[in-house]
Amino acid sequence: MDVKLLGLSLLLVLFCPGWAKEKMCLKSASSCEQCLQSGPECAWCIAPQSNIRCHTSDGLQRAGCQKNNIYNPQGRVDVVRNEIRLLSRTEPANAVAWYVQPQELSLRLRPGVSQIFFLTITMLTDQPISEVNLGTSSVPKGVTITFRSVVSKNPVVMEVNVEADQCPNEIEDSNQSQNLTGPWSVQITLRGFTLGVKLEITLECQCECTSNREENSPSCGGRGSLVCGQCECNEPYTGLQCQTNSSLPDDDSCHPGPNATVCSGRGKCVDSFCECDKPVNPAQRYSGQFCECSNFDCPKHNGRLCGNHGRCICGSCICNDGWTGEDCGCTMNASRCVTTDNRVCNDKGLCECGVCRCSPQYAGPTCETCSMCPSRCLQHVDCVECLAFRTGAKKDRCDQDCGYLTVTVMETERSSPQPGEILCKRQSHEDSCAFYYTLQRVPFREERAVVWAKECPSAL
Known part of the structure; x- marks a missing residue:
């Protein structure tokens, strides 16, 4: 039976590599560093109040941790210096000018994750070149550097693979003279040449979020520091959100105030932490440290x-x-407040919640009517008459007084007013004839009028 179980486990590892990687992560990790060091696929959720901290990146997202709250460093390579720099052989008789690019790089290594970069080696000669041999100076413990030829003709391109096995054990390596995580300086040398490529290597064994410590964080009830999404509670408080006062009875930690109901009357106190009730409607829920919040008690x-x-x-x-x-x-949509000539509430009111609130005396959906104001027809009749027929009260001052108005005289049959227009009928000042006209406000002008020919009564 044991043999069968062992065989089944091996098959799962072989045919379900994703499952095997997720199993590597230490889900009980108590810190970000402990999680990341449990495997190269492991990531840490820095969101406060997350139920799962250590898992693969995909596993954390499935558990509800948003992508921007997932800390999962994979290392990187940065080019520090890249210029044309000649190299000379140590043997003068065979001296040939070479140069290599780049000359200096900075590497951050996460254990188990390879960093790859390429070196281009150029020989300033037309002669065929021999095999290029690369070596290194002393390499830190646990770091491996390998080389592979990608292009063998001039210029030569070499692939460099750098990988660290694991983060150092601070206890076991405490007697080592070297820095446990770097930075370390390593030289890649071309055998037979005086100059090489400088690498500065640093292990990513510490989480950057540990330096972003939030003292007395609201996520910790103001009773602890938030570090990498976890609460480090002040004495005598404990719990995920520092909700438990170890010096008080358990139920006292579930009171939002001195005389308040346990868990706001919406839950029960379990191990000094409120477990909120679930309403009958599954879409409704209580939340908060003391079940003080809901998603259905709003205006x-x-x-x-x-x-x-x-x-x-x-x-x-x-x-x-x-x-x-x-x-x-x-x-916040004001489209219903805009008139046909693109004025908000006709410049006679304010648009509030998509509706015009008109100034006194004005009314209508866009404040276009005014019961106490002079008629627009009466207001413009003299200018309409003088501009259209050169008659009327303003015929001698027409150009001076009526420049604001544009008049078009129509010979066709009178038509019905269009949206935004009003139809006017007025008697001529000089005869018994009448004329019709429409008025319309247009952008950048006060008024525009369309006038039809006078209609005069038939002579007896």
Whole structure:
């Protein structure tokens, strides 16, 4: 039976490599460093209150950790210096000018993850070249550097592969004279030449997030420091969010205030931590350290939570783009407030929540009417008459007083007014004839008028 189980395990490893890699990660890791050092595929979730910290990157995303909260360094290669630099042989009789590019690189190595770069070696001669042999100066313990020829003709291209086995054991390596994680300086040499390529190598065995320590973090209830997404609690507090006061009875850690109900009356206290009740509606839920928040206790608009234009988070509406207000019932779309001549509320009001709030005396969807204002027809009749027929009260001052108005005289049959136009009928000042005209406001001009020929009564 044991043999069969062993064979099955080997088959799983061979045919399910992704499963095997995930198993390598130390899911019980207590720190970011411990997690990353458990395997090259392992990543750490720095999001506060995450249920899973150490897993593969894919595994953390499946568990709900967003990609930008996943710390998974893979190392890198940076070119520090890359210039044409001649190399000379140590044997003068066979001296040939060479140069290699680049000349200096910086490598950050995550153990188990290879870093590869290429060296281009050029010989300034037309003669065939022999095999190029590369070597190195002393290499730190656990670091391996290998070479492979990619192009053998002039210029020669060599692939360089650098890899570290594992992070050093601080206890076992405490007597070593070298720095445990670097940086170390290593020279790649071309045998027979005086100059080579400089490498500066550093192991990535520490998590950068450890330096971003947030003291008295709200994620830790203000009772501890947030480090790499985890709380380091101040005495006497313990727990994932430092919610437990070890000097008090367990239930006291579940009170949001001195006289408050345990878990806000929405949950129960288990091991000094609130486990929130689940409402009957599966879409509804309580949350927060003391179950003080809900996703359904927010203002409503037209009977809908957050007007159906936002999300309810801890009693407050977070509105979608284009909506505002406490209940997300106010649209920011002002299209219904704009007149045909592109004026907001006819310049006689304010657009609020997509509706015009008109100034006193003005009314209508875009504040286009005014019950107390002089008629527009009456206001412009003298200028319409003088510009169209050169008659009327302003015929002698027409050009001076009526330059704001554009008049077009039509000979066709009178038509119905178009949207944005008003139809006017007025009696001529000089005869008993009447004339019709429409008025329309246009951008950058006060008014535009279209006038039809006078209609005079038939002579008896």
